[in-house]
Amino acid sequence: VAEMDFELPEDLKEIRRKAREFALKEITPEFAQKYDREETFPEELRKKAYASGLVDYSNPWSVLILQEEFCRVDAGTGICAVSGFFGLETIQLFGTEEQKAKYLPMVTSGKAMMGLAVTEPSAGSDVAGIKTTATKSGDYYTLNGAKMFITNGQLADFLVTLTRTSPQTQKRHHGLSLFILETGSEGVTRNKLHEKLGVRATNTAEIVLNDVKVPARNLIGEEGKGFYYVMTFFDISRIYTAIQAVGIAQGALDRVLDYVFSQGVENLKEETAMAIGEMEMRIEAARLLTYSAASRLFQFNPDPKLTSSAKAFGSETAVWVTERAMEITGLQGLTGDLERFFRDAKIMEIWEGTSEVEKLTIARTMFREMMKEFLGEKGGAKA
Amino acid sequence: MSSEEHQLLRSSVREFAQKNLEGISAKIERDGLRPETVAAMAAQGFLGASVPGELGGTGLDERGYMIVLEELARVSPSAAVKILIINSLYAPLAMATRKGKETLEEVASAKVNATVAHTCLLEGYREEKGVTFADSHVKGVKEYVVNSDAGLVILTANGTPGTLLLVRGGVEPVNDQTRLGFRGLRFSSVRVDSGDFEVLGENGAGMLEETLDGMDLEVAAIALGITAGAVAKAIDYSKGRTTFEHPLKDYQPVAFSLSSLKSEEEMLRTYIYSEGLSGTAKVMARVKSTQLARSATKQALQVHGGYGYFGDFGVEKFYRDAMALPLLFSRGVKDMQRLSQAVFESKAGFM
Numbered sequence: 001v002a003e004m005d006f007e008l009p010e011d012l013k014e015i016r017r018k019a020r021e022f023a024l025k026e027i028t029p030e031f032a033q034k035y036d037r038e039e040t041f042p043e044e045l046r047k048k049a050y051a052s053g054l055v056d057y058s059n060p061w062s063v064l065i066l067q068e069e070f071c072r073v074d075a076g077t078g079i080c081a082v083s084g085f086f087g088l089e090t091i092q093l094f095g096t097e098e099q100k101a102k103y104l105p106m107v108t109s110g111k112a113m114m115g116l117a118v119t120e121p122s123a124g125s126d127v128a129g130i131k132t133t134a135t136k137s138g139d140y141y142t143l144n145g146a147k148m149f150i151t152n153g154q155l156a157d158f159l160v161t162l163t164r165t166s167p168q169t170q171k172r173h174h175g176l177s178l179f180i181l182e183t184g185s186e187g188v189t190r191n192k193l194h195e196k197l198g199v200r201a202t203n204t205a206e207i208v209l210n211d212v213k214v215p216a217r218n219l220i221g222e223e224g225k226g227f228y229y230v231m232t233f234f235d236i237s238r239i240y241t242a243i244q245a246v247g248i249a250q251g252a253l254d255r256v257l258d259y260v261f262s263q264g265v266e267n268l269k270e271e272t273a274m275a276i277g278e279m280e281m282r283i284e285a286a287r288l289l290t291y292s293a294a295s296r297l298f299q300f301n302p303d304p305k306l307t308s309s310a311k312a313f314g315s316e317t318a319v320w321v322t323e324r325a326m327e328i329t330g331l332q333g334l335t336g337d338l339e340r341f342f343r344d345a346k347i348m349e350i351w352e353g354t355s356e357v358e359k360l361t362i363a364r365t366m367f368r369e370m371m372k373e374f375l376g377e378k379g380g381a382k383a
Numbered sequence: 384m385s386s387e388e389h390q391l392l393r394s395s396v397r398e399f400a401q402k403n404l405e406g407i408s409a410k411i412e413r414d415g416l417r418p419e420t421v422a423a424m425a426a427q428g429f430l431g432a433s434v435p436g437e438l439g440g441t442g443l444d445e446r447g448y449m450i451v452l453e454e455l456a457r458v459s460p461s462a463a464v465k466i467l468i469i470n471s472l473y474a475p476l477a478m479a480t481r482k483g484k485e486t487l488e489e490v491a492s493a494k495v496n497a498t499v500a501h502t503c504l505l506e507g508y509r510e511e512k513g514v515t516f517a518d519s520h521v522k523g524v525k526e527y528v529v530n531s532d533a534g535l536v537i538l539t540a541n542g543t544p545g546t547l548l549l550v551r552g553g554v555e556p557v558n559d560q561t562r563l564g565f566r567g568l569r570f571s572s573v574r575v576d577s578g579d580f581e582v583l584g585e586n587g588a589g590m591l592e593e594t595l596d597g598m599d600l601e602v603a604a605i606a607l608g609i610t611a612g613a614v615a616k617a618i619d620y621s622k623g624r625t626t627f628e629h630p631l632k633d634y635q636p637v638a639f640s641l642s643s644l645k646s647e648e649e650m651l652r653t654y655i656y657s658e659g660l661s662g663t664a665k666v667m668a669r670v671k672s673t674q675l676a677r678s679a680t681k682q683a684l685q686v687h688g689g690y691g692y693f694g695d696f697g698v699e700k701f702y703r704d705a706m707a708l709p710l711l712f713s714r715g716v717k718d719m720q721r722l723s724q725a726v727f728e729s730k731a732g733f734m
Contacts, residue, residue: 033561124688126626149689195413195694197684197702259507269734271716323677326706327715330506331527334710339563342706346684347692354688356636 006288008065015054015062019069022052023078029337032074035201036340039194041155042077042201049081050110057085057108060298064243068287071247072254074337075344076201079244083202086151087116087160089236090178094221094229103158103180115152116237117161117181117207118230120145125357127162128172128227132209134163134179136216141165141179143187143212149351153205154190158182161209162226176226180218187212198343235302237352242290242307242314245348249283249314249321252341259329272328279321286310286317305365312358315348384444392447396454399427404458411459412700416567422493424462429455431491433470439488440474446656449604456608457615460704461567463605467712468530471598472499476537476547476590479583483549486535497535500573501591502527503543506715514540514548514575521550521580524557525573529711531556532569539587547587553577564707566700595714596721599665602712603655606672609708610648613676613683613701617641620687620696637686644679651675663725670722673713676705 008016026045035042049055056062063082070078085107091099106112123129132145143163150159159181166175183190189208196204221229256276260268293310296303322342326333333339349355384392403423404411411420424430433448434440443451448470456463469490476499477483490497502508505527514523525538536554539545559571584590618641621631631637655668680702684691691698709715723731 037561119689122625124626126628129627193693195409197692197694197699269716319681323706326710328506330508330710330715331502332507332509334507334563334707335527335560339561342563343703346681346702349685350689350692354685356685 006291012061012065016065016069018052019054019066020072022049022054023070023073027070027073027077032077032201032337032340035077035080037200039196039200041203042080045077046081046084047110055082055110057088061294064239064290064294067240068243068247068250071244072251074251075244075248075341076199078247079199080201080203083152084110084113086237087114087233090116090160090220090229090233091180093232094178094225095180096217098217099180099220106157112157113152113155115150115156115159116230116233117147117150117153117159119148119150121148121206124149125354127230128176130162130164130176132161132163134165134177134214136165139216140213141216141219143179143181143209143214145209147207147209149193150205150207151351152203153207154192155203156183159207160220162230165223165226173227175224176230177223178220178226178229179214180220181209181212181214182218183207185212185214197346198340199347234353235304235307236297238307238311238358239290239294239297241348241352242286242293242310245311245314245318245345246283246287246290248318248341248345248348249279249286252318252322252325252338252345253279253283255333255336255338255341256325256328259332275324275328279324282317283321286314289313303365305362305369308353308358308361308365311353312349312355312362315345316355318345318348321345384447389446389450392443393450393454396427396429396451397457399423399429400455400458400462404455404462408459408697408700409694411461411567412694413566415569416459416461416465418493420462421465421496424455424466425491425493428491429466430469430493431474431487432466434474434487434491438478438484438491440470440491445600449600449656452601452604453608453611456605457612459567460605460609460612460701460708461565463608464565464708464712465530465568467598467601467605468498471601472501472594473497473535473537475594475597476583477535477549479547479590480549480581482581483583486549486551490535495535496530496533498528498530498533498537499591499594500525500528500536500538501595502529502711503539504588504591504595504714504717505711513542514538516540516546516548516580520578521548521553522576523574525575527560527570528556528573529565529570530568531571531573533573536573536575537583538573538575539591544586544588546585547583547590548580549583550575550577550580552579562707564700564704564711566703595712596717598712599669600655600660602708603651603665603668603672606669606676606705606708607648607651607655609676609701609705610644610651610672610679613680613698613705614641614644614648616696616698616701617683617686618645620690631686640682641686644675644682647675648679663722666718666722666725669713670718673705673709676701676708680705 134141161181165177187210191206193204290310293306322345428441431440432451436442452463489495553576555574556571557574562570624631684702690696
């Protein structure tokens, strides 16, 4: 009989131990506070993380555990240390051999950084509503438009960029294509966006594209299939977001426990004890949901229902736990790490699909499955 | 004041806030409240809103004062909190002595900034050395002081409950803290080294406690202002912003959640401004208003999506301030115990 085993294998436990050790050593509260206050990217931390050998893209579980442990110490700088690859899977899954050979090694080695440019000033959740165009002439495409809230935007050496290659029809998600856009190209302007509520060490930029020429060989996969590729990618990145949120929530609980012990645990009232119990309960549920979604994904069998559940539940857990943590710790939380955790947590409910979008995705996936089942029972054609 | 006068006051404060604060509200978050802004609030009589006229204040009644707080908080909660500290903390305590009373005119006219080191009553307070005084000198450090760049500071000295002192001069803000909320105001420790001080009373902590518990409605008014400011922004945004080819407001989750928050806002407004509220009713107002501010600002930010996460749109500051308000000016567990005692008509929730 096959057993369901909810234990991490020994090698991952070891990775978790090392990741935590690295994060505690390198990301001190003062370090995290400095980058939060100054809104600057901790490049030296990123280099150290790569040099330590902890960032290993050949092992997706280790990337997951790494993000969890880094965010547990500090989400802002922690995300910076490991997000230089953001968008990589689009090339890995749909790129040509030439693209893979040219672009992947420099990112996985940490020499270069990349990003994904999908969101626009007037199109966030509504991916198909993007307006950036790519027009083909000969062996290149000309890109025009603007991208918004692009993570790593100002630092990335290249951005996987979603564009519209044929006019919008009734099927709005048709006619979109993904390109590898080298940010040094003529006509690319990048403006760093300031004054984020949280994750302030991360680099966020607006990208303006003005007659930017991109070689046709930089088209990822087939023209017109960009929407599908991006949605596939979101099934991956949402799991990363979910685990970042779990890390934030766990880090907040760690600090609440420190506080409670410093005050003398014998003085603990039921109101606070129950809040701590509920934090633990929600965090463990979010973690298991995320691992379960990740397990499906890493076996190339993602379940969008599970992925979106992990993302929405994880991020709501992070927000809920950090709120309670602030209430319990009062002035200590307000003047220590926790206020930053509280600010960082909120982005988790927004980026990579808002909680609203995730919940709709869960429901729609269920309806599709029901419809398939219904048609199957009726002996109808497979949907 | 008659209700017409209250109406008139409300529209004039709103106009002031629109003209003088709205345009610079992001700048206030970045660089703090500038002296010229504080002077403008003083010129309008807001700075000494509830200080009696004969002591140099504006002498507004309770409702009038709440209107000032609410309307300023709609645009800049930092501005409202500055006025709260002066009128609800500093002034009532300073009025204990003649010398204290005499300071109110210059405080109301913004000639000198004033504050109270009240946070020793709050969860998580930790004191390193504290402040001590003997004969003619007061010396030491007070932690976690809001609006700390003040020439006049009321604080407790010589332990707990300590003696309440009004210290003038020789006060310096040191060791600035990170600020989740009210970034328009300095938040730091203060170092005191002064020969100019006045004893306001013994049982300092008790006096602070009474004062803090006595400002239920004022805290409720600021919380309501934060709610109103955030909900108004979200409603505006959801009318203009389109997603999946429809305005946000056409979607039920957006329309229903904001409409529901707006209803709670309106009901609380009616409640907190109604006449003859009992002590119990006032605690209830504080507790419900601060809770509403937190849920309303969270939803308002969420409706703004990515834009809500950036300072430019002016909604994230409400989210931060809504969390900071109860942490700095309410006493979470103690307030709930006050409320429970009133509800159960005996001590409850104390074990």
